[in-house]
Amino acid sequence: MKNIRSKRLLFAGLAIALLAVVLWLLKPLYRSYYLNIYYPSNERLGGIFNVNNTGTDLQPGNVVSYKATWRNNAPWYDKGEIEKELVKHDVMLTVETWLSGVNYNTNVLTELKNGKFDKQILELAAIISKARNQVYVRWNPDMEVPTNFYPWQYQSPQSYITSFNYFAKKLKQYAHSAKVVWSPSGYPGDTEYWPGNKYVDYVSITLGSPSENSVNFYPAAKTTQGMLRQKLHRLRFINKPVLIVDAGNISNATFQPTWLAEEKAYINRYRQTVYSDSNYTDSCKAKPIRKVLQVGVFDPNKRLLNQKNITVEHLFTDFGEVERGDFEKKFLEVTGRHHDVIVTMEPWKDAAHKADTLTLERILNGTFDQQIKKLFSIISATNQTVYLRWMHEMEIPIHRYAWQSQDPVTYITAYRYFMQFNGGPGKNVKKVWGPAGDRGSADFWPGSDVVDFISIAIYGLPDKNITDPDKQEAFSTIFNRKYFRMRFLGKPLFITEFGVKGPESFQDQWLAGAAKTINANPHVFGVCYFNLYDNPKAWGSIKAPDWSMTPKSMAKFCRLLKR
Template sequence: MKHKKRLYYSTILILLVLIGSFLYFKPAIKTMVVNEFRDRSYEKLVGVYDEKKEVPSDVIDNVKHISVKWKSFALSSNKKALQNAIVENKNVLITIETWPSFNAESTSVLDEVLKGSYDKEIKALANVVNLSKGSVFVRWNPEMEVPVKQYPWQYQSPSTYIDAFNYFSGHLKKNAPKVKIVWAPTGYPGDSEFWPGKNNVDLISIVLGSGGEKLSNIYPSDLSDLDNLRFKLHRLRFMDKPVFILSADGMGNVKKTDSILKKIEVERSLYKNTIYSTENLKEPFVNTQIRKNLVLGVFDPMKKLIDEPEIGVEHIFVDWGEIQQGEFVKKFNEVIARKHDVILTMEPWKSSSNIEDPNVLQSTLSGKYDKEISKLYSVISSVKQTVYLRWAHEMEIPIHRYSWQSQDPVVYISSFRYFMNFLKEKPKNIQRVWGPAGDRGSADWYPGNDVVDYISIAIYGLPDKNITDENMQEAFSNIFQRKSYRMRFFNKPIFITEFGVKGSEKYQDKWLIDAAKTIQNNKQIFGVCYFNLYDNPKAWGHIKAPDWSISKNSLKKFSSELKQSFTLK
């Protein structure tokens, strides 16, 4: 009897502990296995940029914003709340977030989407959307381009994100044809890398004052409201879709946004045939360039490699002062005398006074340097050799190494076009080169198909200043894949006008063989030019500047590898 009593009380105690534990851990359990429905009115629609007037005029003042957080192992969802929101509101904006139920660090929610883990939720959403008598706009996994770890789909491969987005969009559209799919970057530099293409997108949304953007300190955050919105819209100039403008945390309002949009429209009308030309909107974006032979060159001011038979082009850098003092003519003529073509990078900063012009782009546009530009063209157009003319390179990097960096992209583009169109007719021997580093946000600075013959990018093995171990450098192939992908909007041949690797000769040879194989496999590469010198010590502060120099033997191994599949020009 005592044994039965003890068993009875023990069972009661265990049940009480289980019930207590369940109640205590219920919120945590719920976050893992229950799809969450939330009001998202804190992220308010305050404007629509819609040149073609495709969005109904009543949407701004009459839209309910809600969010649904899907779990990969959800046991239940608040379907009724979602259904009520859709039925009771004429226009609904739904933000869908896909989260893993467990092991957030090791689980890729994008891969889970592609595996079909959320198919049940997509179909259920479609069924509810079909009940609406108004407009339903669906955003999916927003702010994907911001380099922070706020959401599990950030810091992911753009191609994987695009595949998952198109999977979600395609399945939802199939079951709910009237739904409007919204691609949802915040408008941060690099958003274009995640553009999934026009076929599965109806609208775009951007966010003013997003939490993720505040967590990142890579780019300037002290912009005026006008410039902040202007730059965000500028980054979308290759996408022909209306744009929802959302304001997070109560920042901004409809009246203020409308006033700013009117100012932006005025600027855009001034550049409607150039920077904001409809030429930008031609999809699909495919690079059809195929080389017949390859140009191999060097930047080699110490003259260690320039006489090697493989070399066909030399790279020189020129500033205003060198043109003013005649040093440029001497430098240029030496290359011409060696019967080499020339990559000429115009660095428009220091004059003969050796004082940097902090407003050099605006000064160029105002005509301050017309005399120097005229002199430059008179020299380079008088020869038979090809001159690859490159203006104000690496403009997209958000630093102040050069006075044309961290500037307004519209001003940069205008200065590029001014410089390249300085002569009424382009001399036949001049090829115009647009030269970003190939970093995040490069596309924002593209000056237009009509003034670009080649795109150049820079590939250096060292990914970080503080790395001293040569083996920690990144492979040429990896860097090229990332940087060339960012040029996917432009059907132009690529000229790698700067590349280099530091370290022992054995390591450099290994890195260069990988480079040669990458060049062989990518027919859109028309030229490569090795940077055979140490980098500028001033740019590295207290850290020793890397020396990219290679031996003649390394150059021969590299060129021999290249010759296996095509001839050098």
């Protein structure tokens, strides 16, 4: 009997040991799929930037950083030490929502909106409600970075905003003391994801963000302080104190609190223009409604100009043409046809046709004052309306134009210098600010006092490597994406460039969709078709797309428009 009992005890002990080994081996899987975990984070709160208020209720040195990883189907919680920390410290808690298992057809933002994380939100609310100290909750940060580093990235702004407000509303409903932090990395296009003031107490930006470090679409700042300045500039439309989060991945320097005073002085230097209080807003500003839709063309070969619906012609020019008199000749031809004129002024050539790599600096030091004066005298001496578009597509991170990939504050200062030169052009001239409508457009917004119209460009070809015309995006898809980026800016739109390539039947189909979108958006005051092939120099070894349409197609398009 003793031998049998001993063997049973031995087998039981071995079974327990084996089970322990199995559980130890499965621990990562167990933690990943069955636990909602709270644990210390290596992120650090470096400082608080509040340009409008010297005081703050938050001191960085007293705040510890925690992270919470939630799974949509995880049944158990491991709170770790967070409740004990909240007895001693304030806590900055970064909440991340993940999916349990592998389901590529499920969207984590949709799961949250459908209530699949409600239990976790209520559990967090219970923790906060019992806390002696303050909790600053960051939810699904870095949402604007164009990567799949986190499952909530590469989603539509509207989807993220809806999910954020769902989370924030429910959390505040059950934990009134919670401070909710909207947490972009500070990457170009961050304000597209701004959820509004209602549930947001703070904003945060991240220095050394691992998800941002995984992409390189935009030129990186050369210093950490330069990175800080870029990120703070992108938040100029949002009147909230900013938490500066150091992710611990900064290679050239750690965060220095003295930088905040320097950044505040920098902003105050441009307080009446770039950082005016008039920029602050909570939602999309109401746009004026058109009475008449203007229809124009860029048509150097003059194939569409005689159509009765055409009221505007587009001219591209530069300082060299103004000096030589070439621009005035072309301008008078247009006004002689009693058409209004879009003038896209490209300030990058002198009379000898040499590219100027220091365009913005030269504008501000007065190098082109005589050319500007001559331009204004030409375009102001007519009764026709002139839409003056200056230094367009500045936000695209390339170097096709000398004013692209430049410091936004320098660009804004040069834009304002031009539009206000000697009191500005005549009353017949409408000032047009003309981004392409890409990510980060609002970073270059020069101010309402120097803009009458916002111009965007809409071309069906989303990638120059695409040769199949059927793979072009619909007009409505591009328009909705780009118009949403202008939601902080209360000015009407003039689509000064748009086009589509392909067979005539495909163009007609695409243009019919464009007409439907234009009719449904009365804040679009004008449209102008680019009836030519693009500049071959911009396409390298690939054949430049030809946007040209036939007179028949233009007539058909105009009939569909509600003028």
